[in-house]
Amino acid sequence: MRGLIKQDGFNFAFDPRACESCASKCCAGESGDVFASDDEIAAIAAFLGEDETATRGIYFRKARNGWLAKERQTKRGFECVFLGANGCEIYAARPAQCRTFPFWNGMNERLDWLAQECLGAVI
Ligand code: SF4
Numbered sequence: 826m827r828g829l830i831k832q833d834g835f836n837f838a839f840d841p842r843a844c845e846s847c848a849s850k851c852c853a854g855e856s857g858d859v860f861a862s863d864d865e866i867a868a869i870a871a872f873l874g875e876d877e878t879a880t881r882g883i884y885f886r887k888a889r890n891g892w893l894a895k896e897r898q899t900k901r902g903f904e905c906v907f908l909g910a911n912g913c914e915i916y917a918a919r920p921a922q923c924r925t926f927p928f929w930n931g932m933n934e935r936l937d938w939l940a941q942e943c944l945g946a947v948i
Pocket of ligand 1: 851852859894905906907908909912913914915916919920923
């Protein structure tokens with residue numbers, strides 16, 4: 826497991842070891858937009874061993890600015906359609922948006938939110 830991750834330009838660090846005990850908080854809770862490009866959807870379909878068109882139809886919805894992973898409503902609020910009992914079911918093929926969390930543009934201005942949402946954030 827990797828240690829503390831830092832990235833230039835961000836006023837916090839991230840400890841990925843926290844992911845083991847946070848119950849995928851960043852994939853559930855408030856409704857959120859998880860974007861996937863055409864290439865990422867193709868990669869997810871390949872990972873799942875499913876047809877690309879079917880994958881797009883089952884797991885994604887078209888938005889004005891691209892494709893978004895569908896959500897389902899649970900006791901926790903909204904969850905990404907790919908979130909399973911043991912975490913992300915497409916982890917190896919998850920979109921860049923998920924791979925790069927919490928190092929997102931504008932996150933320096935949302936440190937209070939990040940501290941609440943991400944156990945691994947070191948601020
Ligand atoms: S694709 Fe995977 S990592 Fe990304 S929000 Fe959904 S469950 Fe979480």
